[in-house]
Amino acid sequence: DAKTTQPPSMDCAEGRAANLPCNHSTISGNEYVYWYRQIHSQGPQYIIHGLKNNETNEMASLIITEDRKSSTLILPHATLRDTAVYYCIVRRPTYNQGGKLIFGQGTELSVKP
Amino acid sequence: GAVVSQHPSWVICKSGTSVKIECRSLDFQATTMFWYRQFPKQSLMLMATSNEGSKATYEQGVEKDKFLINHASLTLSTLTVTSAHPEDSSFYICSAGDPRSSYNEQFFGPGTRLTVL
Numbered sequence: 001d002a003k004t005t006q007p008p009s010m011d012c013a014e015g016r017a018a019n020l021p022c023n024h025s026t027i028s029g030n031e032y033v034y035w036y037r038q039i040h041s042q043g044p045q046y047i048i049h050g051l052k053n054n055e056t057n058e059m060a061s062l063i064i065t066e067d068r069k070s071s072t073l074i075l076p077h078a079t080l081r082d083t084a085v086y087y088c089i090v091r092r093p094t095y096n097q098g099g100k101l102i103f104g105q106g107t108e109l110s111v112k113p
Numbered sequence: 114g115a116v117v118s119q120h121p122s123w124v125i126c127k128s129g130t131s132v133k134i135e136c137r138s139l140d141f142q143a144t145t146m147f148w149y150r151q152f153p154k155q156s157l158m159l160m161a162t163s164n165e166g167s168k169a170t171y172e173q174g175v176e177k178d179k180f181l182i183n184h185a186s187l188t189l190s191t192l193t194v195t196s197a198h199p200e201d202s203s204f205y206i207c208s209a210g211d212p213r214s215s216y217n218e219q220f221f222g223p224g225t226r227l228t229v230l
């Protein structure tokens with residue numbers, strides 16, 4: 001699976017949009033981009049994933065560049081509860097109940113009042 | 114979404130003893146579960162893949178005789194840390210994929226914090 005690069009930390013003001021970048025320049029054609037987050041001392045939580053089209057759900061939006069070498073996770077109106085470490089993971093699809101995830105260092109997002 | 118639980122949520126034990134951690138998929142069956150370990154201020158590190166009815170697959174550098182994994186049913190995987198030492202103190206997290214989900218995502222348990230004295 002392709003490696004990813006994320007900034008180690010970011011700050012965001014409460015109520016503003018949080019834009020978390022991820023670089024995955026070695027991504028291959030059949031690899032998806034997944035985002036998870038981990039609130040302190042909890043298990044990670046799935047946020048969103050995509051292949052090449054932009055995706056949106058109730059939690060966030062995912063913007064993937066046309067060449068698929070980078071992506072941005074957008075939390076449209078960040079709240080204090082969004083303070084967490086955000087992980088961008090690139091992986092091939094699996095068809096046996098998901099698959100193992102290789103976590104990088106992630107981005108520690110601090111939402112400030 | 115699917116629910117994965119872990120028990121206990123935290124445990125303190127003496128050096129040299131063994132500790133068992135349970136991971137359960139509460140509302141779905143999981144033929145495969147994954148065990149991760151996380152040290153303070155670090156990312157999650159995959160330890161092993163737990164396969165129902167067969168041997169676990171361990172990642173490079175993880176001692177299979179120290180971290181015993183048993184996946185005896187479709188809803189339960191256990192991780193036993195044998196002869197625990199202070200350096201085994203860590204946050205242990207399991208995950209599983211829900212076959213009903215088309216997103217191929219993993220659902221994680223809340224984690225178990227192990228402290229070895």
